[in-house]
Amino acid sequence: MHPALERRRHLLDFAVRSLARRPTKNLGLVVVYALVVFLLASVMLFGAAIRREASTMLAQGPEITAQAMVMGRHDLARTADVEALRGLRGVRRVEPRLWGYLWDSAGAANYTLMVPPASDPARRVAKGKAVVGEGVARARKLAVGKMLFLVSPSGRFLRTTVTEILPASTALVSSDLVLLEESDFRAFFELPAGVWTDVALVVANPAEVKTVAEKASLRLPGFRFVTRADMARTAEALFSWREGLALALLAGALLAFVILAFDKASGLSAEEKREIGILKAIGWETSDVIALKLWEGGLVSGFAFLIGVVAAWGHVFLFSAGLFEPVLKGWSTLYPRLALEPSIDALELATLGVLTVVPYIAAILVPVWRTASTDPDAVMR
Amino acid sequence: MTDRPLPRSLAGPRGSTLAAATLAALLVVGAAMVAATGTDRHAAADGAAARDLVAALALSDVALFTEGRYTRNPSLADLHSAFQDGPGSLEHFPSGSLVLAPRDLPGGRLEAREE
Numbered sequence: 405m406h407p408a409l410e411r412r413r414h415l416l417d418f419a420v421r422s423l424a425r426r427p428t429k430n431l432g433l434v435v436v437y438a439l440v441v442f443l444l445a446s447v448m449l450f451g452a453a454i455r456r457e458a459s460t461m462l463a464q465g466p467e468i469t470a471q472a473m474v475m476g477r478h479d480l481a482r483t484a485d486v487e488a489l490r491g492l493r494g495v496r497r498v499e500p501r502l503w504g505y506l507w508d509s510a511g512a513a514n515y516t517l518m519v520p521p522a523s524d525p526a527r528r529v530a531k532g533k534a535v536v537g538e539g540v541a542r543a544r545k546l547a548v549g550k551m552l553f554l555v556s557p558s559g560r561f562l563r564t565t566v567t568e569i570l571p572a573s574t575a576l577v578s579s580d581l582v583l584l585e586e587s588d589f590r591a592f593f594e595l596p597a598g599v600w601t602d603v604a605l606v607v608a609n610p611a612e613v614k615t616v617a618e619k620a621s622l623r624l625p626g627f628r629f630v631t632r633a634d635m636a637r638t639a640e641a642l643f644s645w646r647e648g649l650a651l652a653l654l655a656g657a658l659l660a661f662v663i664l665a666f667d668k669a670s671g672l673s674a675e676e677k678r679e680i681g682i683l684k685a686i687g688w689e690t691s692d693v694i695a696l697k698l699w700e701g702g703l704v705s706g707f708a709f710l711i712g713v714v715a716a717w718g719h720v721f722l723f724s725a726g727l728f729e730p731v732l733k734g735w736s737t738l739y740p741r742l743a744l745e746p747s748i749d750a751l752e753l754a755t756l757g758v759l760t761v762v763p764y765i766a767a768i769l770v771p772v773w774r775t776a777s778t779d780p781d782a783v784m785r
Numbered sequence: 786m787t788d789r790p791l792p793r794s795l796a797g798p799r800g801s802t803l804a805a806a807t808l809a810a811l812l813v814v815g816a817a818m819v820a821a822t823g824t825d826r827h828a829a830a831d832g833a834a835a836r837d838l839v840a841a842l843a844l845s846d847v848a849l850f851t852e853g854r855y856t857r858n859p860s861l862a863d864l865h866s867a868f869q870d871g872p873g874s875l876e877h878f879p880s881g882s883l884v885l886a887p888r889d890l891p892g893g894r895l896e897a898r899e900e
Binding site: 464 | 799800801803804807808811812814815818819821832834835836837838839840841842843844845846847848849851852853854857859860861863
């Protein structure tokens with residue numbers, strides 16, 4: 405082997421043996437270090453994965469959603485409003501929508517009841533039937549062919565037969581959905597004909613969405629127009645905010661670790677100082693001693709970082725971030741079973757590496773350099 | 786008689802060998818996990834199913850936080866939803882505390898100004 409490489413290998417051998425002389429201290433440091441990296445990496449991987457999943461799925465959402473407003477509160481759209489939007493230039497299709505929320509005491513959960521659009525015959529639900537999301541099926545222990553009973557806030561009773569359970573792969577967007585036929589929906593919520601929850605607009609040219617929304621707001625000034633870009637921004641902000649909040653809370657843990665690492669590395673024990681003194685006395689150069697301590701620090705921080713990141717990957721993508729579920733669920737009882745698509749953001753991991761490895765290495769360098777530069781006789785005494 | 790050092794073969798593996806073996810083991814475990822969670826044709830089909838559903842039903846938000854209407858559909862929530870119990874009511878849903886209120890709501894605006 406090349407002499408320079410062999411020299412580095414010998415330094416590495418010595419560093420490993422030196423670490424092995426204090427196994428409890430060094431193993432404990434690796435475990436704590438890896439735990440901090442695990443928590444931070446889990447938050448980053450989970451946040452990035454769910455943001456990506458949500459934005460990919462919702463990219464197919466409606467270009468514009470029009471909602472009637474009164475006193476800053478949602479109002480129902482009327483048929484006349486729908487007709488006014490139909491006449492807009494640039495709008496390819498106007499889809500009035502019927503959907504609403506229902507608190508189901510039997511499942512102790514909120515459902516979103518919806519009527520599939522009339523323009524998609526494949527999604528149409530027959531009268532007396534229902535298509536449910538996997539979360540609803542879990543909450544009410546439903547299977548295809550079983551009955552689903554719902555009670556409205558005014559006491560109206562609806563009996564349906566489940567004809568389909570939406571695939572688990574769509575759970576992120578459909579977990580709480582109950583799709584019904586239109587007359588069942590109107591009878592259940594006591595809605596007359598000619599009123600709708602809101603209106604979805606399909607715009608022919610995506611570049612004209614903003615213009616169409618502006619023209620629509622002139623035609624219907626009492627309406628609110630939410631574009632697909634607004635929805636994407638909301639989802640992005642939602643998850644970025646949560647991820648930022650979680651990281652801010654974990655910054656306390658990171659700071660505590662930096663203090664621990666600094667305390668461990670900066671105050672060399674008498675034994676460590678004596679070791680450095682002996683090495684200098686037998687002919688080691690200051691640069692060799694610093695290189696040795698850098699190898700020691702690099703081994704501890706490098707392995708801890710790798711262990712933390714690998715464990716975080718398994719936690720987020722194999723175990724669906726189970727540790728965060730209680731925090732993310734809040735009071736939701738219909739939390740979807742997430743199977744996030746794994747991916748690595750190299751920039752985020754590199755940032756995490758810099759935030760965790762560099763402070764530790766920096767904490768080692770100064771005291772080692774100071775001790776290694778001192779007269780060996782004075783150090784050993 | 787002075788003790789002679791053990792031959793290298795009996796002294797155990799070198800530190801550098803141990804470090805390299807540990808690193809290799811970690812990389813193998815990591816690669817195995819990545820392979821176990823890697824994307825395949827089924828995952829691509831699953832993603833397409835979700836996108837088709839979103840397009841067909843014109844869905845606007847993810848169904849993660851079903852506690853309240855402004856946590857279930859934050860992009861479509863109105864100004865009243867966060868204060869539905871009264872103008873000065875405090876946030877009472879855990880998820881609602883973690884939802885950043887949109888600053889720009891057409892038909893209404895949230896503004897903070899110093900007097």
